[in-house]
Amino acid sequence: MAVRLLGCETAVTEAGQRTLRMLAQTLRLPVYGTRVPLLKSHSDAAGFNPVFSHLLAEAAQLGATVS
Numbered sequence: 001m002a003v004r005l006l007g008c009e010t011a012v013t014e015a016g017q018r019t020l021r022m023l024a025q026t027l028r029l030p031v032y033g034t035r036v037p038l039l040k041s042h043s044d045a046a047g048f049n050p051v052f053s054h055l056l057a058e059a060a061q062l063g064a065t066v067s
Contacts (some may be wrong), residue, residue, distance in 0.1 A: 003032040004056065006048055008037040011057040020059035032056040 003023060010016050011033030024031040035057050042052045 024059040
């Protein structure tokens with residue numbers, strides 16, 4: 001199980017990255033954000049298309065940990 005914040009560049013700003021890390025720590029789950037704006041073409045009838053998973057960044061890979 002994981003959480004994905006699929007929006008426009010949710011893993012780009014410092015505040016967005018901090019939010020991803022805090023969610024990961026609180027939920028004790030992997031949390032992913034987007035590094036680029038997502039388009040309609042990134043999804044299909046089943047939701048986010050895994051072909052585009054390279055556009056996601058995991059909170060654990062974003063640097064500093066939450067204190």
